[in-house]
Amino acid sequence: MTTRLRAIAALLLVGALAGTAVVRARPASSTLVVALKPDKDPERMLGEREALAGFLGETLGREVEVIVPLSAAVILEGLAGGSIDLAYLSATEMLAAREAGSAEILLAGEIAGQPYYMSYWVALEDEPYTSVEDLRGRPVAFASRTSTSGYLIPHADLVRKGLLEPGADPEEFFGEGHVFYGTGYVSAVERVLSGRAEAAAVSYYVLDEGEHLSAAQRQRLKKVAEQGPVPTHVIAVRRTLPAAEKARLKTALEALNDPTRTALRDRVFTSKLVSVDEARHLSSLDESMRLTGKR
DSSP: OOHHHHHHHHHHHSSOOTTOOOOOOOOSOSOEEEEOOSOSOHHHHHHHHHHHHHHHHHHHTSOEEEEOOSSHHHHHHHHHHTSOSEEEEOHHHHHHHHHHTSEEEEEEEEBTTBSEEEEEEEEETTSOOOSGGGGTTSOEEESOTTOIIIIIHHHHHHHHTTSSOTTOOTHHHHOTTOEEEOSSHHHHHHHHHTTSOSEEEEEHHHHHSSSSSOHHHHHTEEEEEEEEEEEOOEEEEETTSOHHHHHHHHHHHHGGGSTTTHHHHHHHHOSEEEOOOHHHHHHHHHHHHHHTTOO
């Protein structure tokens, strides 16, 4: 494994995989195996798995199994080993799969007409901060060490702005002991709401939409700065799958954009599915990995 691959894997895992289940290689069969990330309520995901398997099975005329492995790393192993054919991945995970030569982008999400979105720094509404420069020496919270919009992109933005040297730790700007890494967007924002951090790095939708925070919580917050672009999640297909099969899968998934099927599409993949140029889609991440010393 190259140094760059090890860095990406470290960013995704932040720990060993000991004790986690591994997707076992399966014998050749007509079953299509689709992997979804374990990032939602298990009961909700059970319904999504069944609905997606039913749609794809009927559309493709073959058996489809939708699984939810324990981690993104297990999904990447499955794509490389041939036990997973199709997977829903973050762009950072896709960068690792591309580097390993195990998968390629079939389709990507589109938000407001673009295959990307923005990362925000948010603070309490009554605080005086108007730019990320104002946060120098202040305690802040990143969503997690593995988050693209809640860590990698805002970290790289500090380097682009000349506030950090390439590869430097964010503590060199925010101060020793002033950087907290959460377990997701909400944990980072809660630190701001409780006064334990002055700002949090999160995805735009944490502030602009109502799924993660209550209306009362969002009213207490403001956007201090935005950075990006953050490439949207992708549907990755195993590179060794025959070209004709990839084409059939793409056509089947694009059918989810039909107005009669968008409810299922949005439950599973959250947004419209579109074709993208793979290298261009991942370019901002590739640069961010370099700027932050992750490769």
